[in-house]
Amino acid sequence: MSEHDSRNAGLPVRPLTEAEQRLVRHIDEHWDRARALTELRDGLQTAVEIELATVPLYLFAYYSINRTPQGFPATDLSRFADQAGGIMMSVAVEEMLHLSLSSNMLFSLGVQPQLYLRSPSPYPTDLPGHARLGPDSKPMALPLAKFSSEQLWQFLEIEYPAAADAPPELNNWQTIGQIYSFLRCIISSRHITDDDFKAGRAPAQIQPSNYSPNNIDSVYPTAGFNYGCPVPAPVNGSAAATAAYASRGDSHASRSALMTIASRENAMQAIQTIDAEGEGFGPHKFDDLSHHELSHYYKFLTLQSQLAGYDPKDEKLRNMPPPPPAAARQFSREELARIMFDFPDNPVAAAYPPGRRELADIVSGLYQYMLIMTESIFLIEPSQQKLYFNQTLHRSMIWILDKMIQAMRKVSLYGTDGYPSTLQLAPTFENINLGPRHQAFATLVAMCNGMNAKYGSESWYSSDAQYFVEMIPSLPEVSGLWQTPPDQPTLGKPGCDVSQYQGIPMFTELPPAPGVLLAGEVRHACMGLNQCKGQGRSRDNECAGQGYCSTALEFNFADPASPLISDHTCRVQNACAGQGGCGLYGTGHEQEAPGANACATQGCCATPINAERFSTDGRNRGKSVWLRAREVFAEQTWPELRKKNPSLPAQPPEPPHAELFKYGPTIEWIQEYSGHGMTACGASGMSGAGSCS
CATH class of the missing domain: 1.20.1260 (Ferritin)
Incomplete structure (x- = not known):
């Protein structure tokens, strides 16, 4: 056992269920290693986005509660307000833990987790990959709403535990536990090894020292205390003497709740921690060894049981775990309104007044x-x-x-x-x-x-x-x-x-302006289609056919004589001859010659021609648009260039960095490496670029 594994050692990993064993056998027999790694990475990114999606929902409900209303802490209503806030914050903190664990697992596989711009929007929303119907067999539409019995019901649907025999699912799940079950199966397959989890080294992951299960916002009083003139802790009558802690320090499967990942066992332990705290199978209401901390699902049930109208016999889901009885003291809607800030439902800033x-x-x-x-x-x-x-x-x-x-x-x-x-x-x-x-x-x-x-x-x-x-x-x-x-x-x-x-030169955001063309330069549709040295976006090439991406312009319908300095995103938007991208729209005949259209507005779709694009009609249907464009360049353009310059070789040189761009410029080079987006017409999502639908 490595030093890292010994530090993370803890509870044994829960055995696979029969349903999980069946899926592992299927993965072993029918998948290859490449698919297993891809599915595992994609599945973990989905898990990251699901955990992230819960955070705004829970924080919005948390901030809608006035935790110290009039009468605090002497009245039972004011103490309930603080309890509700403390429990909501404890769940939000653990969701951030789950987000960190999923991110560490993904990073350990060599992939940077993606969070920015990945929150759900607009509300009401579903969760990534969720089945059309929720656990109650109704469409799942989660509102951004203040704390209430109705909103707690929405939270119960999010946190509902999977049954012991629930099928592992990634893209059609009803309970979050099914996603982690699916990931457990891939990790347990013969295609995944410990070395796979060493691509992103453990010291660079989010470290255990950055997590604490409790903070001052997750505690709440169980009785009144001297609020006006505080007594030092832990004297009787002090706040400390009445404090309840919503989270425990032992609700995790390894020595640390927030752990770094360097092996299959580490990944399984991380998933087990996420499962136990509310995202997976758990017929019991507790998520820790000492049976003192409630699971997320049961925390929300406990709060709901204190609100008027709750009856355990009316719970919409099957009783797993059995719901608590109605609390002896239940708070009416009128009382609840006294401890709430009146937040709007599903707010959008655009509807707010100026300022x-x-x-x-x-x-x-x-x-x-x-x-x-x-x-x-x-x-x-x-x-x-x-x-x-x-x-x-x-x-x-x-x-x-x-x-x-x-x-x-x-x-x-x-x-x-x-x-x-x-x-x-x-x-x-x-x-x-x-x-x-x-x-x-x-x-x-x-x-x-x-x-x-x-x-x-x-x-x-x-x-x-x-x-x-x-x-x-x-x-x-x-x-x-x-x-x-x-x-x-x-x-x-x-x-x-x-x-x-x-x-490698980056993809430049804009093509050269009309006034800065080089002598004799001809606009072209994509990488490897330039006619001279130094043509192309980066100007960094030694020969015709080696330029980095398009110099195409967009046709200006308001002023045809002044084309727009931009790639064009769709059919007939090109400003010059030889600028048609092809592959998205157009007749089969038109798609035969990408990058070789006769004049402005006769092109067949977006530039540049990203490597992921394929022809949708004609003899090239289902095949690479860019490869066809290079064929046209070699068959039509290159002979014309040789007439002007006989010293050119008989065949055009390879495109720049053929080992990376053998099918043309990739979206990851354009968007992820260079940081520039790309849009092409179509609503199918199959163009490789973003949709302009």
Whole structure:
């Protein structure tokens, strides 16, 4: 046993169920190693996104609760408010643990976890890969809503434990445990080895020292205490003497709840921790060895049992584990309203009044930047990780985000834009696009500066909210980690290894402008189709046929004489001859000659011609568009070039870096390595590029 494994040793891994054993046999017999690794990486990214999707739901409900209302802590209603908040926060903290464990597993396989812009939106929403129907056989549509008996029911559907014989599922699951069961099966197959989990080294993963099961926001009082003149702990009458802790320190399968991954056993232990805490099979209500901590599912049931209208016989799901009896003291809707902030359901910032709208966008932007900072942990020198973690995530979440939302909910929506005047400003947790990761911090700071300049003198803003907006620029800027310097290979989205492009010119965002063409330069549709040396986006090539990507322009229908400096995304959008991409639309005859159309607006679809694109009609149907474009270049263009320059060889040279671009420019080079998006028409999602549908 390695030193790493001995540090992570703990409980034995739960044996595979019969259903899991059947799937393992199928994987062993019918999959190959490449498919097993791909499915495991993709499945873990899905798990990362599912865990991430729960965080805004739980935080929104948490922030809707006034944890210290009038009468706190002397009245039972005020103590219930604090209990509800403490339990909601404890679940959110453990979801962040699950997110970290899934991310560590994915990174250990050599793949950078993707969080930025991966939150669900808009609400109500389903969860990634979920079956059409939820555990109650009804469509699952999770709202972003305040704490209530109805919202707790939505949370019960998320956390519902899988049955012991539930089939492992990845893309048609009803309980989250089925996803982790599917991953257990792949890990247990003969195709996966311990060495597979060493591609992303353990010291660079999120370390155990960054996790604590409890914090001051997850505890709550079980009785009154001297709130007005606090007594030192642990004297009777102090807060400490009445504190209940929503989480325990033994609800995990290894020595640490947050563990690093370097073997199959480590991965199985991490999944077992996630399962036990609420995401997997568990017929019992506890998730820890000492039977003191409730699972997520049972925590929500316990809160629901204290609300009027609860009856265990009316639970919509089968009783597993058996629900608790109705609490002796149940709180009515009227009482619950007294401890709640009146948040709108499924809010979107665009519907907020001016000022409130921008503030909500800043909170969403801060949340997205927190996700970028989380991704950045894996790029930090391990010796600096603890310092980084404290200065980024702790500072942004515990200090800035938490206090900003507390300030927001003091602000009324003033009854404009269709909102009643009783409603209060709530976070929207939208996927605010801050641009590429290396520009995100600058974008967020600019949003803050604009907010202060425009609304700094208004009383509703120039108190608590403005103070914390002004704190955002004090967060560390991580843009340098995402610039892909030559000495630091980076990892792309699941399945992409963009480190292979180190030293290769990046895909330039825009083609050359009309006024900067070289002498005799002819616009062309893609990589390897240039007619002279130094043509192409990067200008970094020694010969015709070796250019890096297109120089095509977009036809300007408003002013045909002035083409737009942009690639074109669709059929008839090309501005010149020889600029048609092909492969998405057009007749079979038109698709026969990609990159060789006769004039403007006669091209067949987007440029550049990414390697993933295939022809959809004609003799080349189902085959590579770019390879056909190179054939046309060799058969038609190259002979014409040789007439002008007889010194050229009989055949065109190989395209640049043929070992990487033998089918043309890849989407991972364009988007993941170079950081530029690409769009092509179509709604099928099969063009390789983003859809413009």
